[in-house]
Amino acid sequence: MPLLVPRGSRRARALLALPLAAVAAAGALSACAAPAGGPVEVRLMVKLTKPSDDKAGIAAEVSRVAGVPAGYGSLVSASWHALVLRCSDASACDAAIDRLRQARSSFEAIELEGRKRGAVM
DSSP: OOOOOOTTOHHHHHHHHHHHHHHHHHHHHHHHSOOSSSOEEEEEEEEESSOOOOHHHHHHHHHHHHSSOEEEEEESSSSEEEEEEEESSHHHHHHHHHHHHHOTTTEEEEEEEEEEEEOOO
16 A cells, blocks of 8 residues: 655655665665675676687687686677686686686687676576
């Protein structure tokens, strides 16, 4: 049942909206915070040294080199591909990204999305 507030009472309506605004702000802040622990996903773009459109092969190569599971996202071009690394924690993702950057024979460039997310499983 809706709470009735007289039409001319803007101040009363504003006061009633405060708790809802506080809950929405808290939810938005918690969604942006880096995960403290647990599974993490990192979205990244890889530029292949040899262009390919073999999605399964690219994901398998990224998984093999990174040492963590990788999911294929999308084809940007024959050289650039979007993928997701799924790691046990943030430090495991950092190490996986370092391994990808060191594999210069397979990957010309590695670009990160810029944030690490808690994995949704």
